[in-house]
Amino acid sequence: MTVFLRTRMDTDLLHANYYLGALFFALIILLVDGFPELTMTIARLSVFYKQNDLCFYPAWAYAIPAAILKIPLSVLESVIWTCLTYYVIGFSPEAGRFFRQLLLLFAVHMTSISMFRFLASVCRTVVASTAAGSLSILFVFLFSGFVIPRPSMPVWLKWGFWISPLTYGEIGLSVNEFLAPRWQKTLSTNTTIGNEVLESRGLNFDGYLYWISVCALFGFTILFNIGFTLALTFLKAPGSRAIISRDKYSQIEGNSDSSDKADAEENSKTTMDSHEGAGRMVLPFEPLSLVFRDVQYSVDTPAAMKELGFTQNKLQLLSDITGALRPGVLAALMGVSGAGKTTLLDVLAGRKTSGHVEGEIKVGGYPKVQETFARVSGYCEQTDIHSPQITVEESVIFSAWLRLHPQIDSKTKYEFVKEVLETIELDGIKDTMVGMPGVSGLSTEQRKRLTIAVELVANPSIIFMDEPTTGLDARSAAIVMRAVKNVADTGRTIVCTIHQPSIDIFEAFDELILLKTGGRMIYWGPLGRNSCKMIEYFEGISGVPKIKNNYNPATWMLEVTSTSSEAETSIDFAEVYKNSALHKNNEELVKKLTFPPAGSKDLYFPTQFSQNGWGQFKTCFWKQYWSYWRSPSYNLMRSLHMIFASVVFGLLFWDKGTKLDDQQSVFSVFGAMFTAVIFCGINNSSSVLPYVTTERSVLYRERFAGMYASWAYALAQVAIEIPYLLAQALAFTVITYPMIGYYWSAHKVLWYFYSMFCTLLYFTYLGMMLVSLTPNLPVAAILQSSFYTMFNLFAGFLIPKAQIPKWWIWFYYLVPTSWTLNGMLTSQYGDVDTEITVFGDKKSVAAFIRDYFGFHHNQLPIVGVVLIAYPLVFATLFAFFIGRLNFQRR
Structure with missing residues (x-):
């Protein structure tokens, strides 16, 4: 106003x-x-x-x-x-x-x-x-x-x-x-x-x-x-569409007898037996233990809790947690909801982005350094986040090429990828697109196994898994746990958080770490055959009821150690464990593992990332290339939008480019340029939001894993857009220029194409930048709409520069659309001396454009430089903020 x-x-x-x-x-x-x-x-x-x-x-x-x-x-x-x-x-x-x-x-x-x-x-x-x-x-x-x-x-x-x-x-x-x-x-x-x-x-x-x-x-x-x-x-x-392997499809297509036989064989496979030879791997690795002593984790007390009377400044989530994870031992991390299972896993893995961590954590007997630890560890998140438009095999290859040592030759890397796919039983669906969860591509169980494969292919010594069986039925959970067991049999150190497992899944583990509400440890020790060691420990505590016949030991253990059971029996299981012989034995084990083995060396890598900068960019660009090529919902839709819009522009403004007789005819062709710039640009900017938002979630996971620097991802994301935007700008020029009938000269055509190409660049990179600045898609869309308003209002079409109040004129020079329209109109008509009627007076087209819009033909070189500067600025800001801002809170 x-x-x-x-x-x-x-x-x-x-x-x-x-x-x-x-x-x-x-x-x-x-x-x-x-x-x-x-x-x-x-x-x-x-x-x-x-x-x-x-x-x-x-x-x-x-x-x-x-x-x-x-x-x-x-x-x-x-x-x-x-x-x-x-x-x-x-x-x-x-x-x-x-x-x-x-x-x-x-x-x-x-x-x-x-x-x-x-x-x-x-x-x-x-x-x-x-x-x-x-x-x-x-x-x-x-x-x-x-x-x-x-x-x-x-x-x-x-x-x-x-x-x-x-x-x-x-x-x-x-x-x-x-x-x-x-x-x-x-x-x-x-x-x-x-x-x-x-x-x-x-x-x-x-x-x-x-x-x-x-x-x-x-x-x-x-x-x-x-x-x-x-x-x-x-x-x-x-x-939604689910994916099944070729072998399973053959079973479905077979006769009933063969189907029954196949089902029986498949069910027998879902036992926790490993594949024969699963312990052999193409690439050697160094087995490492992870020792943690007196680990504490706290967060600043939320204001809402202080209002309810909580007086302490910090809220303790983990208290005096001591334990060890060893090679070849599959450990389960359990506890009731809110006990701190995932919190402890994140603290040990170095994934916490907030809060206060205290205590001692050692890897192979040496103090843990997160930068080097990320190179020898893998983390399988509970939410299986992957790029949807690449295949299972390509997802694993991408991780391998970025995380394996650069001195390993490509043939060996690919053999290792194949072995990992076989170990995790993904080789039958390796050419399947990952897809979007619940919509297309892999099922939940298959995505879980892909998450494990992506981490295993980095050849880590230690793997963390956050509830790998959550949300799966018994059969799918058994398949995932078979894959986990196969990995453990290679001699790696593995710990999994687990929630209410079945008997078969629970007994696949070798050790149990059990937490109670408040983040205190109440058991760390072996499970034993049929969970006998764990049952023996808890039944030995006075007041704990015996387990019933054929009852799930995991369920029984969680029930007898629950907060309500503690209140009924007046047993503090954390204190009982602290005073037990098991705790003393564990302290001795921790003390032993705290010191490095003789002849060992601390972890050292000369660089933060496995690959150099060029290797990171090249691999990220390779993934983006296939993702874009297989994203018709993104690229095809915006391309069709451009073609359709160009045809509409051409038909509606048919042959008006050189038929100028009054100010209204100039306004009409300027309106054609304004509409094309605003709507084609907005469509590109809006279309890129969901795509980059999806890929940003993948970026967070891959960056935590130490795959690449943020700039490599950002540069690949920016660079892959260029050929598609070039094609869009070319299609727009080829369709609209002859249909509208602009002046035919190489200089004018090139300026027309260049202006639209820069417009598509800065609108697209604006969308990327807004995603990097905001926590989610709705907020980015809201912020984007305010940019659209300014780009529309101050473009120079609704109100020319001469009529904009002086307190707003700086905004006219700030918005990129004003420079685009300046370049398009001035390059086309800034040197045209044909006289037209302007509000009853005679004036040349060039003079009218100069006097009414404030566009000068001799300033075109400046306009050209400014036009390419906007995409560079937005792309640079995208790269900066995508690396600095992390909206994933752990």
């Missing part, structure tokens, strides 16, 4: 264009404000489909409340906008016109929300609905009558003017403003200023068209809601 300030605008033909720009900007803001309805609707669809399948309610019972509940939001948005802008900008002061503008903006916002809700119900996925939403905005924007007036539209496309909802917003607002008394001054042509403005835009309608426009907008709202209801009724939820 301070850009279109009333003290700077008069009621004449020149300033009427600025009032039109302010009205149109209001329409765009309220139209785009409905865009988040896409993701919100899709997020709720899964719940709707589930409840609808269970016959909770019909689709209309869901659709009607969804529409009604948005009415207060539309009222609030339109009231705030109108109250803040109407009199500050200086629209017609009559109260009736104020409330009519308010009503029309309310109708526009309702239509926008309904349209995006309908598109979400039809597309049903974020990627598809985002593309459809972008194309819909482009269509209603282009055909609204502002960018190109109705009289200037090709005859065969004027139907688009009447089916665009934004048209009726433009008609209603324009009629409401320019038929006001203050615009009724008569011109020399025997028409009023208001009518002249409306006629030049093809909006010369009578006042009653305002009410028709309001009714049309509410009609669109009703139609979109009907479409939303029908889509919910007849379209089903998108399905």
Whole structure:
């Protein structure tokens, strides 16, 4: 509102264009404000489909409340906008016109929300609905009558003017403003200023068209809601696809006898026996023990707890934890929920990003140094995070190439990859795409095994696994544990957090570390055959009930040591363990392992990462290359969007590039450039958000594992975009340049292509930068919308540079879209001396561009440098923040 300030605008033909720009900007803001309805609707669809399948309610019972509940939001948005802008900008002061503008903006916002809700119900996925939403905005924007007036539209496309909802917003607002008394001054042509403005835009309608426009907008709202209801009724939820190995498929296709036999064989496999020869590995490794003594972990007390009366400044989560993990011993880390299992695992692995860690941790008898420890350890997270668009084998190869010693030749590395895939039993599905969890690709159990393989291929001495069987059924959990046991049989040190395991899974472990609530240790020792050692220890404690026959030892152990059982029996199991003979024996073992073996050396690596900088970048680029090539939902959709938009631009502005006779014809071609820059750029920037957000989660895991430096990932992510953006810019130029009919010269064509290429670069890198700055996708999208608003408002189209208040002019020079439009318009027309009529006077095109827009042809070299500077700045900021900011809290 301070850009279109009333003290700077008069009621004449020149300033009427600025009032039109302010009205149109209001329409765009309220139209785009409905865009988040896409993701919100899709997020709720899964719940709707589930409840609808269970016959909770019909689709209309869901659709009607969804529409009604948005009415207060539309009222609030339109009231705030109108109250803040109407009199500050200086629209017609009559109260009736104020409330009519308010009503029309309310109708526009309702239509926008309904349209995006309908598109979400039809597309049903974020990627598809985002593309459809972008194309819909482009269509209603282009055909609204502002960018190109109705009289200037090709005859065969004027139907688009009447089916665009934004048209009726433009008609209603324009009629409401320019038929006001203050615009009724008569011109020399025997028409009023208001009518002249409306006629030049093809909006010369009578006042009653305002009410028709309001009714049309509410009609669109009703139609979109009907479409939303029908889509919910007849379209089903998108399905998911699971992957099975070829061997399993052959079993399914076989006859019933062979299937029964195969099932029997498979079930026999799910015992905890290892594959024959699993202990042999192509690459040798150094067995290492991990000793920890008196480990403490605390966090700063949350403010909410202090308000409840908690007086201490720190909240203790782990207390005096002492133990050891040894080669070839498969250890289970257990405890009730909140006991600190994952916390202890993260502390030992060095994965904590906050809090205070105290105590002694040694690796092979030497103090642990996290930078070197990351090179000899692996961490399998509970959430299996992988790049979705590469295969199982490529995921393992990527980890191997970055984490194995550079002196190991490629053939040996590949043999080791094959052996790891066989050990983890992934060789049957090695060419399968990883996919998105619950949507496509690998099943949960297969993803768990892939997580193990990605860590095992680094040839670590110590592997941490956070609840590898959580969320799996008994059969899948047995398959995963068989893979874990195969790894343990290679002589590695392995510890797994585990929650409520079955008898078979529990007895696959060799040792148990048990924690109680508050992070105190109550048992560390062997399990024994059929868990006899653990049972003997707890049954030897007075007051502990005996285990029942055929009862799961793990379940019994958790029950008798629970907080409620401790309260009933008045037993402090932590104190009992501290005073036990087992604890004394463990102390002796820890003391022995604290000292390094004779002849051993401390871990040392000359560099932080296994590969040099070029190797890191090359491998990251290799993965990004395949990810992009196999991402049609990202690259194909944005490419099709560019082609479709280019064709629409070409048809709508057909052969207008050199047919200039007045200021409106210049405004039309400038509008074509403005629309192309804004909408093609916004589509690219919005499309890249979900992709980079997904890959950032993978980055966090890989960076913790010490695979590469953040700059290598960022440079690969930035570089892989260039060929795709080049192709987009080329397609845009090839389609629009001859269709619109711009001047044919190599200099002008190259400038046109260069300007669009730089635009796509900086919009795409802007999206990447915002992801690196924000904790999640919704926050990035919200921040992105504020950038779009500024890029739109200060581009120089809605209000030229000369009319921007001096307190905002710095923003004009700051936003990149103003430089793009400067380069495109000036390179095309800045040297054209053809005379045109400008508000009744004769002036050359070059002079009009210089005087009205402030664009100078001799400043094109400066514009060219600035245009390439923006992508470089955004890419650099992306690389900086993706390395410095970590929104994953552990």
